[in-house]
Amino acid sequence: MTESQKLKSITQQLMMEALDSVRDGVVIVDSNSRIIYLNDAYLRILQVRREKALNKLMSEIEPDAIILDSLRDKKPRVNALVQVKSRSKRILANITPIISDNILIGAISVFKDMTEVYMISRELKNTQRLSKSIFNAVSVENMTIPPEFSHVIGRDEKFLHCLQLAKTVAPTDATVLIEGESGTGKEVIVNAILSISGPRRQPFVNLNCSAIPESLFESELFGYTSGSFTGASKNGKIGKFELAHKGTIFLDEIGEMPLFMQSKLLRVLQSGEIQKIGSDYADVVDVRVIAATNRDLKQMVQEGKFREDLYFRLNTFKIVIPPLRERRGDILLLAEYFIRKFNDKYGKQVYLGKEAAGHLQKVPWLGNVRQLESCIEYAVIVCKTRQLQIQDLPEDIQNGISEAMETLPKTSQISIPLRPAQRLKNDIQNMEREQMRQALLEADGNKTKAMDLLGISRRTFYKKWKLYGFDNEIYTK
Numbered sequence: 001m002t003e004s005q006k007l008k009s010i011t012q013q014l015m016m017e018a019l020d021s022v023r024d025g026v027v028i029v030d031s032n033s034r035i036i037y038l039n040d041a042y043l044r045i046l047q048v049r050r051e052k053a054l055n056k057l058m059s060e061i062e063p064d065a066i067i068l069d070s071l072r073d074k075k076p077r078v079n080a081l082v083q084v085k086s087r088s089k090r091i092l093a094n095i096t097p098i099i100s101d102n103i104l105i106g107a108i109s110v111f112k113d114m115t116e117v118y119m120i121s122r123e124l125k126n127t128q129r130l131s132k133s134i135f136n137a138v139s140v141e142n143m144t145i146p147p148e149f150s151h152v153i154g155r156d157e158k159f160l161h162c163l164q165l166a167k168t169v170a171p172t173d174a175t176v177l178i179e180g181e182s183g184t185g186k187e188v189i190v191n192a193i194l195s196i197s198g199p200r201r202q203p204f205v206n207l208n209c210s211a212i213p214e215s216l217f218e219s220e221l222f223g224y225t226s227g228s229f230t231g232a233s234k235n236g237k238i239g240k241f242e243l244a245h246k247g248t249i250f251l252d253e254i255g256e257m258p259l260f261m262q263s264k265l266l267r268v269l270q271s272g273e274i275q276k277i278g279s280d281y282a283d284v285v286d287v288r289v290i291a292a293t294n295r296d297l298k299q300m301v302q303e304g305k306f307r308e309d310l311y312f313r314l315n316t317f318k319i320v321i322p323p324l325r326e327r328r329g330d331i332l333l334l335a336e337y338f339i340r341k342f343n344d345k346y347g348k349q350v351y352l353g354k355e356a357a358g359h360l361q362k363v364p365w366l367g368n369v370r371q372l373e374s375c376i377e378y379a380v381i382v383c384k385t386r387q388l389q390i391q392d393l394p395e396d397i398q399n400g401i402s403e404a405m406e407t408l409p410k411t412s413q414i415s416i417p418l419r420p421a422q423r424l425k426n427d428i429q430n431m432e433r434e435q436m437r438q439a440l441l442e443a444d445g446n447k448t449k450a451m452d453l454l455g456i457s458r459r460t461f462y463k464k465w466k467l468y469g470f471d472n473e474i475y476t477k
């Protein structure tokens with residue numbers, strides 16, 4: 001090797017090393033778009049393995065790559081913001097065609113990863129939209145309930161405040177946390193938010209965290225690639241987050257999410273990144289998250305059962321729905337509403353008698369609006385006259401609860417926990433558990449059949465299944 005050849009080879013080596021050490025991605029292709037060089041940053045940013053890209057044709061592995069345009073028209077591209085489709089990444093690229101003696105011999109692209117910048121600017125836009133929305137909301141003196149909320153019943157001040165918050169946050173893309181006891185109407189508020197945010201935030205994916213076994217959580221949420229584990233479908237699986245891309249995901253019972261998934265959820269909330277099981281790289285999704293819980297997440301954080309960082313992240317915009325016993329003014333409104341609903345359903349013309357109305361107002365409604373709803377459904381069905389009376393109400397509402405009420409303070413604000421109410425709750429739960437057990441026996445252990453027999457949704461069924469520890473029992477006649 002001559003001295004000048006040696007010098008040339010050392011210079012080339014130094015240049016390659018220099019390119020390898022820069023933070024920006026660098027790729028060089030020849031005139032046929034064959035990748036002849038890529039640096040370490042390229043591999044890191046686009047999350048590919050060297051052997052999957054080097055010496056391959058760019059036109060085959062990334063047919064929409066902007067560097068191909070430069071090869072075609074021999075023109076440079078300056079600060080081009082592009083999406084690398086196969087990797088869901090945003091990059092800012094500078095591309096120069098390499099021309100020697102008027103002949104195109106290739107092109108070089110130097111690019112920056114803009115995904116994080118994009119996520120931050122999205123967050124910023126959200127915050128701006130949210131503050132604008134809050135500004136508009138506080139400048140309206142008397143809140144008017146939006147027409148989209150017409151099916152939401154309630155005039156209590158605290159409840160109206162929840163609706164106002166829902167209305168405020170709906171047009172933004174902010175993450176929302178809805179807290180409230182079981183049956184208070186968390187899902188009703190989610191639907192209200194969705195009805196305002198409209199098609200802009202579709203598709204909608206609903207996921208109840210308590211219905212997913214821990215071992216399936218990751219594949220449910222993020223999916224898996226084909227053949228990533230024994231028993232996996234050969235076509236792979238699309239996760240719920242991918243399904244909800246550009247839309248909204250509702251994570252109900254977020255408090256039931258296992259700790260290892262909480263950290264993965266935090267990553268999605270912070271960077272939009274999801275990684276399928278078995279995949280070498282992460283995809284970026286654009287999903288609005290609405291979460292709900294009937295657990296005290298703050299308490300769970302203290303007990304080490306819920307990640308503090310995720311809690312803070314979710315807590316940015318919180319709507320706390322008060323229990324029905326703290327908005328007693330709404331009981332009759334809701335009761336009348338449900339009577340209308342079940343009159344329609346069962347072809348009846350029942351109206352609420354004065355004594356029954358008085359009685360309903362005294363009940364502690366530990367099961368909240370859901371309990372009131374099923375109580376009214378029962379009463380409308382059994383009511384033989386047109387006037388719904390105390391004796392038409394379910395027995396536990398007629399007796400047990402009224403007994404418990406005698407020992408409760410006569411104020412509209414009942415502070416919990418109260419021992420009699422707790423005892424009552426236990427009674428209700430025992431009864432519920434027994435009914436479920438009977439239904440499961442009747443259905444020979446077939447859960448879908450048992451749900452039908454009980455007349456409850458799959459979601460409610462699995463919630464109670466978990467609550468009452470049915471996992472360890474065998475149900476065959």
Ligand SMILES: Nc1ncnc2c1ncn2[C@@H]1O[C@H](COP(=O)(O)OP(=O)(O)OP(=O)(O)O)[C@@H](O)[C@H]1O
Pocket residue numbers: 151152153154180181182183184185186187188189252293294369370373
């Ligand atoms: N304000 C309301 N107006 C009309 N219906 C309501 C209202 N609040 C609750 N409901 C009805 O009560 C039932 C329970 O409500 P929902 O499922 O939203 O409660 P939840 O808080 O999500 O319960 P869980 O925590 O058990 O999932 C539903 O049938 C719902 O339609």
